[in-house]
Amino acid sequence: MIEVEAKARAPEDAEERILQMGGVLDGVENHTDIYFRSPVRDFASTDEALRIRVKDDGVYLTYKGPKLDSKTKTRLELSIRVDDAVAAEKLLESLGFSRFAVVRKRRAKYRLGDAIVALDNVDGLGRFVEAEIPADRDNPTDRARVLEIISSVGVGRPIRLSYLELLEIARSSAAASGNAGESPPKSEP
C-alpha cells in the first residue's frame, strides 16, 4: 500500500483547528518504535526503514520504501501484525538486522473525510501534525489534499524528515553545543 503523507510542526491550537475543519477524534495511541539497521544497505542513504512498532493494541513489523516525490512523505509501506515484539526483534537480529534507535510518541488520531490526521507528541521533539491518505497508488489529488490539511493545521513548511532523522539532528546539535565549551570531546565508549 502507498501512504500519501505530509507532516509539519503543530501549534498550540492544532486540535481546535482539526475539530473546526470537521475532524473527529478516533483514538489516542502510545507508540514505541524500534528502528533497525540492515546488514545489506544503509537505510539512511536508500531512504528506507524497518521498524517494530509496539502499540496499545498490538505489535507491527513495517517496511517503508523510499519517498516518491519531493514535497510529501508518500512512500510504499508494508506492514504485518506480529504476536511477539521480543521474538520479532530476536528473529531480525538472527537475520543480521540490528536495533539502532527507539522513538516514543503519543498520537491522537482524527478522521477528516478520507484522510487520517495525527497529532503527535514525540519524546525529545515536541508536537507535530501528520495527514495521511491510504491509497492504492501515488496520485496528485491525495498529495494536494494532505498538503492542504498540513498547511491549515500546522505551522511552517512541510517536513519530510522522519522523527528518527529529526531526533538524530537534535542529538548531534546537542552534542555539538555540548562540545563547544572548554571540555574535550568525549571519546566513544
Place this chain on the structure above:
Amino acid sequence: MIEVEAKARAPEDAEERILQMGGVLDGVENHTDIYFRSPVRDFASTDEALRIRVKDDGVYLTYKGPKLDSKTKTRLELSIRVDDAVAAEKLLESLGFSRFAVVRKRRAKYRLGDAIVALDNVDGLGRFVEAEIPADRDNPTDRARVLEIISSVGVGRPIRLSYLELLEIARSSAAASGNAGESPPKSEP
C-alpha cells in the same frame, strides 16, 4: 527456544506404533512452507533457514539456527505469528530476501509424554516421522529420548537433512537420470 528434534523414514504401520507406545492424536495440519534465500549469507552453508509457514490455523515466520550436534536436528528456533502471508513475503523481499523453494506436507501430530511426534506425508518425498521436545536448552536427556522414539517408530537411520534438502537431492537425481539418455541437457529458460 531450542527444538530438540530427530527424524527418520516412516514405515506403513508408523501410526500403529505411535499409538501402541501411548501416543495420542492431537490434530492433522496442512503445511505450505516457503523458504527464503538471504542477501547476506548462504543459508545452505551456514545451516540456517528462514521460512513462512502457512497452516490451517495461521501464518508463522520462523528462523532456524545451525544444528547443535551431529546426530539430532536440535537447533535454535524463533517463530512469530503474523497476520498476512502475502504481505510478509513482500516485506521479506523488500529487505533483500527471495523465495527459492516451497515444501508442502500433511502432518498428523501426536502427544507422547513430553514429546510431540509428527507423521509427515511430504509432497514428492513420502512419509517421515519426527519427534520433538521443546526445551529451554539443548540437553542429552531430551536428545536421547527423541532418538529412542525415532528408532521405535521409524525405519533406517535418523535423517538430519531437512525436507528442503531432501527435495533438492531428489530433484537433482531426477535431473541427472533425465539427462542420462540421448537428449541433450536442457538449457536454462
